[in-house]
Amino acid sequence: MSSQEEPVSTSTTTPDPVVVGIDGSPSSTRAVRWAALEAARRNTRLSLLHVWTPVPASVPHAAALGAYEDALVAQARQWLADAESVAREAAPDVPTGSSLVEGSAAARLIGRSAAAQLIVLGSRGLGGFTGLVVGSVAVAVATHGHCPVVVVRGDDDEIVRQDGPVVVGVDGSPANRDAVRFAFAAAAARSVPLVAVHAWSDLPLTTSWELTTATDLVQQHAAEELTTWLSAAHAEHPDVTVEPVIAHGGPAQVLLARAGAAQLLVVGSRGRGGFRGLLLGSTSQAMIYHAACPVAVVPSPPH
Structure with a gap:
């Protein structure tokens, strides 16, 4: 036929x-x-x-x-x-x-x-x-x-929103670089801000003083790292306004919380610890199943 x-x-x-x-x-x-x-x-x-x-x-x-x-x-x-x-x-x-x-x-x-x-x-x-x-x-x-x-993604009876920022999950891995570039280009094409989210998990500490001190240090270090991870793509799109977000929690939880106000959520296909040939990363799969906005999954570069 x-x-x-x-x-x-x-x-x-x-x-x-x-x-x-x-x-x-x-x-x-x-x-x-x-x-x-x-x-x-x-x-x-x-x-x-x-x-x-x-x-x-x-x-x-x-x-x-x-x-x-x-x-x-x-x-x-x-x-x-x-x-x-x-x-x-x-x-x-x-x-x-x-x-x-x-x-x-x-x-x-x-x-x-x-x-x-x-x-x-x-x-x-x-x-x-x-x-x-x-x-x-x-x-x-x-x-x-x-x-x-x-x-x-989104409800079938709603028109996909054209307002709101582009949100990208950033973890600093080599596989994540193309996702960051994609997100900057998407934000530039839409003339909207880019929300760059980096999440970190709990620290194995016991006292409140240790936790408060370590949290401040982690936040400061993560903010510096995030600026570095974004620098190359930001240089390609200098007109894009970037809102850096350093959040405590699992990546999926943090990104899902941001997806409700976004018009596009961008993630890499595999993040830190990922091995090419394995299934799609757990964070990326969670976004595909549960995000409240369209999700772009950007493949890892070939090794």
């Missing part, structure tokens, strides 16, 4: 596109709107992608299910047409194309990430099972993708 494929430009000056996964759900529609606005900021194309899974030939009576597959493809084409209308309404000047392909959604999206600036996904698919959809698609793409992945 043939599939609808997006025309591919042969121009070497055409930027790689923002790719958004489509499944016909309200969450997917919100992701399309967010992706269209982001493509406009980046002055690039928007690619709408739906992946459908054919019935395996090994399934009994698979040959008789041709009409069922035809219906799946027809529905997918309608979803893509509807998504294109949403994209054009959100960003009329953004060139938009669509693709309908067979296979595994995660595998196809990971493949497309090799030539994309950004992959954008909704947080819930048809049926609304966040754990199932995010666990099987978004986490897989964020773990193995070659470009940043944005999961557009």
